[in-house]
Amino acid sequence: MDAFFASVEQLDRPELRGKPVLVGHAGPRGVVAAASYEARKFGCHSAQPMAVALRNCPGAIVVAGRFERYRELSREVFGVLERYTPLVEPVSIDEAYLDVTGCAVGTRGGRPCHAQHGDAEEMAAGIKREIREATGLTASVGVAPNKFLAKLASDMKKPDGLMVIGEEDVEKILPGLAVGRLWGIGKKTEAGLAGVGIKTVGDLRRMPAEWMAARFGSSAEAMQALAWGRDERQVVPDSAAKSIGHEQTFETNVGAPETLREVLLEQVEQVAARVRRHGLLARRVTVKIRFGDFQTVTRSRTLAEGTDRTDALLEAAVGLFDEWTKHSFSPVRLIGVAAGELGGPAAQLPLFEDAAESRAGKVDRAMDAINAKFGKRAIHRGGPPPARRGGP
DSSP: OOSHHHHHHHHHOGGGTTSOEEEEOOSTTOBEEEEOHHHHTTTOOTTSBHHHHHHHOTTOEEEOOOHHHHHHHHHHHHHHHHHHOSOEEEEETTEEEEOOGGGOOEEETTEEEBTTTBSHHHHHHHHHHHHHHHHSOOOOEEEOSSHHHHHHHHHHTOSSOEEEOOGGGHHHHSTTSBGGGSTTOOHHHHHHHHHTTOOBHHHHHTSOHHHHHHHHTTHHHHHHHHHTTOOOOOOOOGGGOSSEEEEEEEEEEEOOHHHHHHHHHHHHHHHHHHHHHTTOBEEEEEEEEEETTSOEEEEEEEEEEEEOOHHHHHHHHHHHHHHHHHHHOOOEEEEEEEEESOBOOOSSOOSSOOHHHHHHHHHHHHHHHHHHHHOTTSSOOSOOOOOOOSOO
């Protein structure tokens, strides 16, 4: 979706259309949740301190986020996507990957096509049209042989864009791109690469694998694979996933642990709701943290028994995060959480029901029902538990 939160505000409030809009809080510690395209022209972007954004664009209009409304429209968007293929992998509230390979049932002009929706490019056009009709908002769609190229294509013609990158287009497009366009390469890594003369994807391709490995470790192989347009990741819907997760990449590194804990809370709520929706239980919680130089750390905790309760998953996730921040906190480029070791309900139920667990389960089910009716996060927790002090 194009500048999703800000676009929703402009949709619902016509007086904001065509004006620079920042979604977030204007207080001294406020952070931009989304910036309209009018504001982006001044250097405003998400995860930026609101004070900096307002210095860049003094005339910007700051509006508080209405997450229940964003969730409502997100459901409409995902409803459109699921009419085209069951293979929909949510990435965030406003982004997803679709695998339409198996949707082709015939050919048209030598290209695979679906009898109802046409070939992949026609499907993309249909998705854009149906999203506009259902929500009044615009989306940008990339069509390509793999996730990386599809994501790249979707970004190249925003807003309201549609771009196709076929196998034959890779050599025309990739070599001349700035190396920062590769997934996972942040500003710090990009600056480091530029310092040794690597400014484009073509430059990166020419570097020996040994040289890359010595400087970037295990990340080097993935970076060079992307430089050649290779990405073997599959589109995995929640129902078939070995784990269910949610992550967020920030446009600039976030150095406030409190902000990251709030993001983690929202991610856990989304993950837990998805676990319950598929009737699963999770026995493992993993927190993923990536820094600006592309280095990534993960921390995992195995639970005593499988659970779908938000509070149990949140306690594990926040505990992992707090333990990390006590010892080695650094500004974060990406944070995510995943529920793993998924399975069905236990075959044998406990003889005596735990009252606290029963109450927590009822709270989760009530919240799920309210959010299903009025939009996700119409009701949500007010904040994560306080950071632990002292020993674990």
